[in-house]
Structures are given as structure tokens and as C-alpha cells.
Amino acid sequence: MRRNWLLRTISLVTSIVMLGGCGGNQQAKPETTSSETVVATSQGAESTAAALGDALANGEAVTIRFAWWGSQNRHERTQKVCEMFMERYPNVTIIMEPYDFSGYFQKLSTLAGANDVWDVFQMGNGFAEFDNCIADLTPYIESSAIRTEDIEDAFIKVTQYNGKQSGISLGTNAFTIIYNADMFAEAGLGEPTDNWTWEEYQSYAEALKEVTGEFGSSRLENFYGATIVGVPQYERGLNYFKADNSGLEISDTKYLEPYMQMIKEMTASGAYPDPGAIAEIGLDPSQDFVVTGEAAMTWLGSNQFVALTETASKNGITNLKLATIPRQTADGPSGLAIRSSQCISMSTNCNNTEVAAALIDFIVNDEEANKILAGERGVPISSKIREMLESQLTDAEVQIYAYIDKIGKSEDGQYVNLNEPASFEAIKERFNLSMEKAISGEYTITEAAQDVLDFSSQQLGQ
């Protein structure tokens, strides 16, 4: 009798423990095509010769984690590229982790706190926030593990922060107003010129809302429009944030008030969507009102033009074009600069730095890989890749390249400070909240602008 219950206890406990172990591994394992032999194109042999490190050459098994954010389109392309890399180096396993935009940054914050960031990962412009987790890529550039002969200095500089090379840009973009040329024609309006103003934008939106039946313009990035892009439009060399993120360069609300006033007026008249309608768009450009035909203008990054045109064409909207962001005065600065839309970085807790560097080099420089990636993240920074892609550009991409060219040639770009301080998100949220209070009438425009300035200064420790 005594042994009976002991045996039963042990067997029960054991079975429970075994069931617990059936939870399983939830990582996104890549589908390796290990049955195929290593395919080394002539291009491949040339590029790998430069990038071969010990770990790759003597075939020891290596695993690295690679994470990025994007749409399904981007996930498929990037996964194909990773599989190409694994074919070339069969001893390397890449654990791929695609995410949506906000899920990605939540995860990055958590991993940063645990000092366990992915080996290779995509980054935006928030270098200040994650400075501790990002490795300096300068040694790999100097040793040619990451080749930069075909990349202009300006594009390398754009992802440097705090004296270190924080990443290699995966594509450049610039802010743009994407507009529906057919609706402009229907409203009898001329198309936006290169130096159109906010006044013109407002009057166009009022006219266009008659054509669409809903809004004239879709959502704008109001915080950027008022500060990062907006403040330089008043005076060349003036910016919202100081270059070293120690505070604000401006202290007068007069730089923010005209923009906020414009948005308030447009929301009241129905030319601009109210906060409820904006909540419906969420973060996905494919739900934008330009795509559904309820608006004729929207603010996006130029690299999002491709996804937008593809989705819009499914709704029968075909004639979308790129325009600059409106400015304060027709002869004033544009406030626009080329930015890195996203870059690829290595984490400080990466154990296989040579393999990680080789992957970064592959994605940035390899021609076969870039035929698949096709500049979906932005205009590639390598001139060799740009030339190669020229032959297979779609109409939308041709427009993007021309637009980037135009912005890049403008002299205003070099005076614009694109650095985002660590408290950027908090400040942006506060701006949007104050904007909503101004729209609902709880604050006057001046009070709302003052609130934003006070909060920004306080966050930056000024």
C-alpha cells in the first residue's frame, strides 16, 4: 500500500513535467533549402572573397538572429535574401524575425533592457535611444568586411551618431506629399509646384474635399510638419532640436502657431480628418484615405510610395505623384533633407561579429540580393546597385528616384538637423495631444504651442 501511492505520485509528477516540456520552441525557423548545393555566382565569388572571415571559411556552425519590420511584401523579399545567404554559407543559420512596426520597437525595448538584442537588426533614426546596444561598424568598414567603395560619403555620414558608425543605410528617403493628379484635374487645380506653400495646400484641400466627397487631405505627420521640417522653413540654419539634443533652439511659440492653426481650421471645415478618422488609419499606409479615394493628398516617406501605389491601383486609383512638402514662403527654405529611411545595425551583444558583418555587407552590396530587395526600403545608397536596378525600375520607382535626386540636389538639406533625441516619442505624443486639445477648443493655439515647448524643454533637461 505504501509503495503504491509513492509510485503513483512519481509517475504523475513525471508526466506533468513531460507535458510542460511539449510547449515547444516558438522561434521563426528559416526554411533551409539545404538539399540544394551551394550556388556561387561569379558575382558571389567576388564578393565573398572580400568578406570571408575565419568562421565562414572553416565551416564551423554559426547561428545569428536577424530582425526587421515591414509589410508582408518586405518580409517575403528579405526572407529570400536570407535564404540566399544561407545557401552560400551552408554552415550559417539565420533565425529570421519579421515584425510589424510597433511590435518591433516594443520588442527592441524589451531586449535592450535584457541586453539580448538580435545580432543584426533594422534601425530607424532613434540612435540616441539605443546607443548602448549598437556596435560601431567603423572597424568592419576599415577592414573591408563591409565594403563602401560604391557609397558616397554623405550616405555613410547619415547613419553616424555620437562619433560612431551606428549602421549602414538600407535606403534613403525624404518626406513627400503624395497626391492624386486625377482629382486635382477634376477640381480644376494646377498641380503642386516645387515650392508651393502651406496656404496653397490649405486652399487645394478645401477645393478637393468637394471632389472626394470626404476629405481634401489625408493625415499629415503633424509633429514633423511643425518642428523637424517646419522650423527650418522659417530660417536657414534654424532647427527645433539642438544638434547635441541638449535642448531646443527655439523658445517662441510663433514658429509652431501657424501650422497648428492651419490644421485646426482644416479639421473644423472637414478638409482634414478629425482624430476619430485618423484613428481608423492606424499605422498602415495601405489604409490611408488616398488609397480609399476619400482624400487626394497625404504625407509619407518617399519609399512608401511603392506600396501605396500598388494598393491604390487595386481601388482603381492610378495617377499618384510625388510633391515636396509645402513651405512657409515660396522663396524660403524647404526644410527637407535626405534621410536614411532605415539602416542595418549590429548589436553590442553579438558573438559572431564576422558573420554578422558579412550579412550586412551582403544585404548592402550584393547584386543578386538587391535584385530581390529592389529598393523597397528606399533608394539604395550604393551607386553600383542603383545603376543595376535602373533597368528594372517600375514607373513608381522612377518617380521616387527622381524625387530623391531633386531633394538631394537642393542646398537646403545640409542645414536641417535630423537627429531624434531619446525622448522623441514622448515629445511627439505630447504634441499630438496638445494638437487635439487645440482642435477641441480646450487650449488656444498659443497655449497648445507653449505646452509643447515646455514639455520638450523639460524632457531634454533644459
Place this chain on the structure above:
Amino acid sequence: MEKQVGAYEKLKSIIHKNDFVGYVFAAPFIVGFLGFTVVPMLMSLYYSMTEYDLTSAPIWIGFRNYIQMFTGDVRFWNSIAVTFKYVLFAVPLKLVFALLVAFLLTRNNRIVSIYRAVYYLPSLVGGSVAVSLVWKQLFSRKGLINSVLLGIGLERINWLGSEVWSIVPLILITVWQFGSSMIIFAAGLKEIPGSYYEAAKIDGATTVKSFIYITLPCLSPIILFNLVMQTISGFMVFTQSFVITQGGPNDATNFIALYIYNQGFRYKNMGYASAMSWVLLMMIALVTLIIFKVSDHFVFYEASDN
């Protein structure tokens, strides 16, 4: 007897005590509780007195987070108010529906078992992101609800854009998932002796009277249980607001859990967020205590001498 045998005897006597089995079965839970609940809670208490941005080391600042919260943060008080408003509407509505439907479904019909399963389904689906997205579509400007309103002849309501109405879809998602409360009520209803109802019928009581004077008092311990459970989970509402309104027009749906999340993970004020979480914990504890104190007056336990 030698010393070695003495040790073995000791081990055997421990294993053969009846308590030992209890400890073995409780061990997994205790380990989990310590590791995943107690230790993180203590760490959170520590973080609440620091300034911590997740990427650099925490800096000790004492009670400054708490002082800031109570004196300098209007949004915090707004969040508390909005969460209370939500709980005041969602919890009673949910329990009323649960009780009504449970009452209807415990009549002696065979067909009701199908209905019971059907009404329980929304609870199974859970308060997930997918469900919230569906409800967002329903309440969008051109969604189903507005179409129905237009069909009746009323005007479209801008649900997601109105500070007054934006909390309604969020409340409704919770009320819609009354299934688990309903099952518990149904179990309680079955327990009430039929003889009470028969006696009441003989005395000439109507259905309503017998509901008020028999059903409710007999159910009161279960009402208390459901009230406490739903209130606690009501205070922790998050997903609906995060997915549908992101804090709502002008913070009208900025529930405290969402505000804590934003402060901790997006604005990188993890110390401040931890402090707010502890204040939330105290608040929920206080409300639960009040409910229990009040319950002495309305709960009738069959076994006691009340």
C-alpha cells in the same frame, strides 16, 4: 542501529508523511509564484523609486516618482477617472446581462444547452487584438453601426473621434464577453432548491417577486464573487484601448494600464510606470476591500444564521 541507516530512516519517514505529497504537488506552483510573481513585484517596487529607461542602469531617486504622479501629472488623474468611468459602466452591465441570460437559460428546456454554448462563445474568443479590430470596423464612420443608425433615420455618430462616445465601443466589447460570468451564475441558479419556488408559488408570488426575494438572495455569494473578479479585471483593461483608440481623442480613453504601458515602454520612463502600477494595485485593493465591507449587508449565506 548505525548512523547511515539512521539517515535513510529519516528520509523514509519524511516521504511517508502525508504532508509530503501536498508539498510535491504545490512545488511547481510555488516555484512559479516566487519566480514569476513575487520576485518581479519586488523588483518593480525597487524600480518605482528609480529613474530607469531600460537601456542604462537605474538611478535611485526615492519617492520623486510618486510625488510627481500625485502633484504634477494631470494625465494620471484623467486616466484614473476614465478607468473608473469604464468600470462603473462595464461591470454592472456585464453582470446584469450574465445574470439575465443565465436565468433564461436555466429554465427546464432541452434546447437551452445549445444556447448556453453559443452565448459562451464570445468569452472563448477572448479580448484579443483580432476581436478589437473587428469592433473598430463596426464602429468606424462607414461601419455597420452607423449604417444601422442611418437606416433608422438618425445621424451618423463619429464614435472614434468623439470624446464622449469613444468609450462606448470599449465598454461594449467587455459586456459582450459575459459568458464566463454567465456560466458561474447558471451553476449558482441550479443550486437553488426548487422547493423555495414552489413554496412561493403556493403563496401567490409572481415571477418577478420570486426573482427578487428568492433568486437574488440565494445568489448573493456568487454575485459577490463575480463582482469582485470582474471589477479587478475591469481596472486592468488594456487591449481594446490600445488597438482601437490608442488612448482616444484627447485622452478620453486613456486607461491607466495603457498609460502605464506608454510611459514604460514608449516614453522610456520605466521607473515612473512602476510607481503608477503600485498605486493602481493599492487602488484595486482598496476598491475590493470596500466591496467586501459592503457585502456584509447584502450577502446571504445559507449556512449561516443571517
